[in-house]
Amino acid sequence: MKKKQKITLYRIIITAVMLVVLQFLPITGIPRLIAYLAAYLVIGYDILRKAGKGILNGRAFDENFLMALATLGAFFLAIWTKSGDYLEGIAVMLFYQIGELFQSYAVGKSRKNISALMDIRPDYANIEKDGKLEQVDPDEVAVGSIIVVQPGEKVPLDGVVESGNASLNTSALTGESLPRDVKEGDEIISGCINLNGVLKIRTTKEFGESTVSKILDLVENASSRKSRSEAFISRFAKIYTPAVCISAVLLGIAVPLLRMAFGMDAAWVDWIYRALTFLVVSCPCALVISIPLSFFAGIGGASHEGVLIKGSNYLEALSDAKIVVFDKTGTLTQGVFEVTAVHHNTMDETKLLEYAALAECASSHPISKSLQKAYGKEIDRSRVTDIEEVSGKGITAKVDGHEVLAGNAKLMALHNIPYNDCHSVGTIIHMSIDGEYAGHIVISDVIKPHSKEAIQKLKHAGVEKTVMLTGDAKRVADQVAKELGIDEVRSELLPGDKVNEVEKLIQNKPKKANLAFVGDGINDAPVLTRADIGIAMGAMGSDAAIEAADVVLMDDDPMQIAKAIKISRKCIGIVKQNIVFSLIIKFGCLALTAFGLANMWAAIFADVGVMIIAVLNAIRALKYKE
Template identity: 70%
Template sequence: MNKKQKKVLARIIIAAVLMIILHFIPVKGIIRFLLYMVPYLVIGYDILKKAFKGIKNKQVFDENFLMAVATVGAIAVALYENGDYTEAIAVMLFYQIGELFQSYAVGKSRKNISELMDIRPDYANIEVDGKLTQVDPDEVAIGSVIVVQPGEKVPIDGVIVEGSSTLNTSALTGESVPRNAKCGDEIISGCINMSGVLKIKTTKEFGESTVSKILDLVENSSSKKSKSENFISKFAKYYTPAVCYSALALAILPPLVRILFMSAAPQWGSWIYRALTFLVISCPCALVISIPLSFFAGIGGASREGVLVKGSNYLETLSQTRYVVFDKTGTMTEGVFEVAGVYDNTLDREKVLEYAALAESSSSHPISRSLQKAYGKEIDRTRVTDVEEISGHGITAKVDGVSVVAGNYKLMKKLGLSYSETDKVGTIVHIAIDGRYEGYILISDKIKPTSAAAIKALKKAGIKGTIMLTGDSRTVADSVAAELGIDEVYSELLPGDKVAKVEELLARKGSKEKLAFVGDGINDAPVLSRADIGIAMGAMGSDAAIEAADIVLMDDDPLKIAKAIKISRKCLRIVYENTYFAIGIKLICLVLGAVGIANMWLAIFADVGVMVIAVLNAIRALFVHKL
């Protein structure tokens, strides 16, 4: 508990003790009134103060106003009739107990998320004259060498230049298994170094590092509200004034009807008491508090599993997803390409690889990296000129003044070059040197071990259709789709074709059904933005993914897609449970209050009891590990 919560708890205990003591003191009249005002003001002075401030600022109708009017009115009725002030003080006391409980619950869920997302580094170590100096991570320039000792957080993204270690990435991925890191490996901020000392050459400024992007994402997630939250905000705006005027009508109209039309006693005390009970029951705390708390807990629970959701509106959309569209490379496959062979070549294998690697040296595409790796020598970029990348086709360049073409069959056709047809499964890079066809390079990509299980899990979760889009050849695409059990596959697509295909799929689905696109976030930004919900996976260190997607999966496991959908559905189920429960109980109690059956004690349950139950239910959204 924080200082403020402890203070409220002390006031609750003091007021409760005073109430019990006063119950056994036989005093009457004005002394009894003054004595009972002591516990009332101890427990309720801040509510009265807030209500007065609201009236002063012309923002009258809120829960503080409802509580102030109800309790002051109940005291006035007690003063006029029988001097029993217990109910008025009990209303305020239990309201404060409910508020304390709600404050503690929110604080607890915030703390859980804060502890989990406690990845913000406090300092970075820089070696100066053989000694380590701690500096602010913001002050570290790109290209600096920082030292990370065992037990410390990696403060900035970079490349390991010395040392090897194991890294704890659980705060980023939700996975408890440590990851090995050695010299030459890329490393991202937010990991915890567990064993050896590492020297890291920074590749980004702190503000652009993964840890900063993630923290910014999590901190801003509450600003993007769901339809349910916006509905509750609008509902409370009109609901509170409506119940205040209804209570006023309940206090005035029945007595007037009795006087004017029934020639009966007005019974002002009885009807005012009913109106005050009506006010206490109508307090919208359960809805106003539990709905945002459900989403907050849902986003927190998801982040613990390595699923970062940019706002509750995306969580709501994800729960309605019925179609999932995948990119192939890096999403369903490892995206780690390896050269499997060089075929139909007249030049030496090494020479073909040399020309291909040099021509592709300016590209960051995984296929380009695999060619450079197979070449195995240092790339001298001064040998390469006139590089032109043709999107979805390949590259043309000059290497040592010789024209080199490296790409798919579409590029060969476009340039009017003959090429060999093949039925080998893998990515085919055709090579032409100085206008003459010199064979093709076969590059293979492995399917991720959990991809097939991920498709099964999605179907089990009620996903109607799984679709794969790829720029790869039809042979490769069909082979991967058949192995994984994907329903539809579209191959040989350019980046622009993927957007057009997603547009077509969006037009095909039902109005209440949503379509999610899952990509690796490197070249899928247009499609991620166009789908109803964009999910970037394997996004550790990928700026494009964090920027373009609505939901970011922090590791490469496709099984997390089904998990994210299950988390969203659990969260929305809790939201609907709380909404129906709170509105249903309040409506029943409002009717009972209006006809005089419900008293203040039932009103306290309808307000505080319902709120406590709704908050407890909302907190369930945090617990999603076993979904």
């Protein structure tokens, strides 16, 4: 409990004790009034101060003004009637403060997830100088510097591991409890915690551009982007509060005057008391507090699960996502080419891979790298001579004195070598040794382990259509879409074509449905911006994609998309429940008060009770369960 909350709790206890004691003290008249007024000021001085500031700043009609007016009115009524019953006004303020304390505690609880996320901010970076580690501000570390991260320390900047092996705790970033192992040559992002081993990291970004800085910036600014529901509450309060104040004036003054005009007893005390009770009931606390709290809790709960939502407006838009459009490479697939099959004629499979890897050893193309990786041994370049790249066709080289051709069907046709056609999905590398066809190697982009399950979960979450957009050949795209269970596929697209396809889908979608686009690359940024809701793969995604997106998935797992939609729908459901529940109870109590069927005690219990129920309902958005 924070210091401010503790002070409020002490004031509540002191006031409650004072009220109990005053019930047994035999004092009357002015001393009794002063004693009760002292108790009132202990519990209500801050509300009076806020009400005064609101009046001076031109914002009189808020809950502080209503509460101050109602409770002071109860005091004046007790003085006017000489009843000496000052308990009601103080009790109303006491219960209101109890409700405020509870609300403050609930908000604090909902902040814990985001506060935990803020703990990823690094305090320092270690730079080695003269054989000693020196702690410097991460802002002062230049790109290309070597930093040292010891066990138990946070990784302060993005970079590449130069030396060392370690396991990293990435739970604050991804929500994933399992540690991630890194070794020399692996990319590493800031915000992780080194669990064991000493790492030397060559930095690739300044601190201001690092993953941890961007995450913190996204979360800190999330509350500034308001949803339609929050905007509705703001507009509602501007109309509602003056309306109930006017209604209270009519109830307390106009009704007695009308009664006098008709020759009836004005009953001023009774009607003014009803008007003051009406003001207490009218406080829109439950709505004003619970709706923003619901969104805040939803964003906090999502961040705990490794889903960063940039604002409550995006959370609300995500809940209406009925069409999900995917980029393929790096989103549904790993974006890493691997050898998936080797079909050989007369030559051994291992030998065929060896010849292919050696022939391709001078190329930096991803296909060449995948062949060298599949070979799995150190390349001895002295065995290779006369390497020549045939543009758009492949490589010719001499390996151990043998003439090796490695390339596509066009390369085989160029050298008049009969080859076996292959219908496998992927890139086909045909191999010829000394003019004889030796076989072919299939290289494919590997589908992510959870992609198929992710599509199924989206269907279960109420997504009506899934679409895949890719620049790949139609044969490859259709095979991937079929394997994953995607409804529609558009292939052989340029980046500009993707925007056009999304435009067409948006024009033809149902009126109340939103279209979400999921991507990870630089060329996806325009599409992410154009979609109703843009979702970027964060951990491996490009900076441009993350900047353009409305939602960022921190662990690149497509399973997170369905989770994000479910979290948003749960949150919006809670918001709607609180709006309906609060308004029904509020207008019901106002009607009962106007007809004299509810006193001030009942009013405050109704008001605080509704607020507590609404707040308890709101903080359910913090937790996500499958």
